[in-house]
Amino acid sequence: MFNTKNLSPNKLSLLTALFLSIPVSIAFYVVTKNIYAGIVALVVDLIGTYLLIRFVLESFIYRKIKLIYKFIYQTKASKREEMYYKYILPKKSIDEVRQDVELWAEERKEEIELLRNNETYRKEFLQNLSHEFKTPIFTIQGYVDTLLDGALENPAVNRKFLENASKNVERMVNLVSDLDEITRLESGEQPLYKENFLIQDLIKDVFETLSIKASARNMKYSIKKGCEQPVYVFADKEKISRVLINLVENATKYGRTDGSIIASVYKTDEHHVLIEISDDGIGIAEEHLLRVFERFYRTDRGRSRNVGGTGLGLSICKHIIEAHGQTIHARSTVDVGTSIGFTLDSKKD
Ligand SMILES: Nc1ncnc2c1ncn2[C@@H]1O[C@H](COP(=O)(O)OP(=O)(O)O)[C@@H](O)[C@H]1O
Ligand SMILES: [Mg+2]
Known part of the structure; x- marks a missing residue:
């Protein structure tokens, strides 16, 4: 079907010119009874009105639109701008121009929304x-x-x-020191030094580092049965060590006295490894589960403070894992236990 909505200015001028010149040339033919006169009238009329209408459109409508474009695309390179105004814009229909402007408005709206959110975020922080x-x-x-x-x-x-x-x-x-770490992670100035390493070895190192804390609460650290087979991951070892320390420390703090903390390692597919730290402690209620990764978020302020928490640990973990392009998630049942798991790339050759 002929779409009248998406007419470019040239087509619009031509169409209007046709509408005007056909009846005029027919009338001319009827009056003069001369077919050639009719054709000449049609051609002259068509060209004349086409040029006139195009001129009017160009100078009174599109020039104004160009101004609007110039205003909304202030940041565009001027050479490209020139090309755009000269060759692309005149081919656009009013409808397409409307779409462009709508898109621009939408982008601005999102930008403002983002700034507003940042502002609230900053205040809250x-x-x-x-x-x-x-x-x-x-x-x-x-x-x-x-x-x-x-x-x-x-x-x-x-x-x-x-x-x-x-x-x-x-x-x-x-x-x-947690704040310092989180700001450095957020500014993105900390590069990742990725290498292949054995994840079970790192888990054992972390268990070793925290063994005093575990024995203070008579807890046992272990790697899950069936997960002992060596698995290599490709990641920033020091940062992953930080993640594991945070998770095992949390499990030790919020786990059950005399309980056990178990690390599991699974190859989820050819390219990914899932590492989970599970405890059998107080657990996290459903309504807190998604929010524990936020800065300073704690399910129980008093308790967390008593055990020396800053409320930044999990948010640091999330930053590190996301910097690796991976994900971290929490599963938990109140009074049964908590599992926090994250993925990593498996060994790269
Ligand atoms: N293993 C866990 N069991 C129960 N609750 C947990 C566990 N790990 C984290 N949480 C909850 O998530 C909150 C945020 O953890 P985190 O960011 O490490 O802060 P912190 O350890 O300093 O309190 C904790 O205050 C606690 O309420
Ligand atoms: Mg913590």
């Missing part, structure tokens, strides 16, 4: 940050003031108060 720092700072201040006010001379409490103050200093140090 600052709020969280000051909140996180406030508690240890005020606690330290409390202990120091009490010590200065006389407790220093009281051997029954002085050491205890200093130890408590020191614990809070440590919390702030952890917070700062």
Whole structure:
């Protein structure tokens, strides 16, 4: 079918010219009874009206549209712009121009939305940050003031108060180092140094590093039966070590006393490996499950603070795994246990 919606200015001029010149030339033929006169009238009329209409369209409508384009595509290279205005724009129908403008408006809307979200994000982050720092700072201040006010001379409490103050200093140090890490990860200035390595060896190293924490709660670390067969992955070993430390540390903190923490390794397909750290602890309720990867998100603030958490661990893990182009996810049942798993590329030759 003939589509009148997508007519370019040239076609539109031609069509209108035809509509005008056909009746005129027929009338001319009827009056003069001369077929040649009719044809000449048709040709002259057609060319004349076509040129006239095109001129009108060009100078009164398309020139204005060009201005609009110039305005909305301010950032385009000028050479390309020139080409665009000269050759492409005149071939576009008004409808296509409308689509272009709509697309532009949509893009701007998304941009504004993004900026607005960033702004909320930034505000929330600052709020969280000051909140996180406030508690240890005020606690330290409390202990120091009490010590200065006389407790220093009281051997029954002085050491205890200093130890408590020191614990809070440590919390702030952890917070700062986690923050430092997360900002570096977010700025993307940390390159990945990928290499092939045996994932089970790294898991064992991490178990070794955290063994004191495990024995303090009488927990057992192990690699799942059937997952011992050596599997090589291709990733940044140091960063993956950081991820594993965070996950095993969480499992140790939120796992059951006397419980067991099990690491499993599966080859999901030819190119991917899935690593999971599971515990049999308190678990995470469904409504928190997706949010635990957010910065500072904790299912139970009091508890997490007591066990020395900054609330940044899982969000650091997520950053690292996503930088590898992989995914991390959590499965959990309250009072049964939690499994946090992530994928990695398998060995590259
Ligand atoms: N293995 C787990 N079992 C139960 N809850 C967990 C587990 N791992 C993480 N969580 C929950 O997710 C929250 C976020 O974890 P994370 O970012 O590592 O912060 P942190 O360990 O500093 O509290 C924790 O505060 C806790 O509520
Ligand atoms: Mg943690």
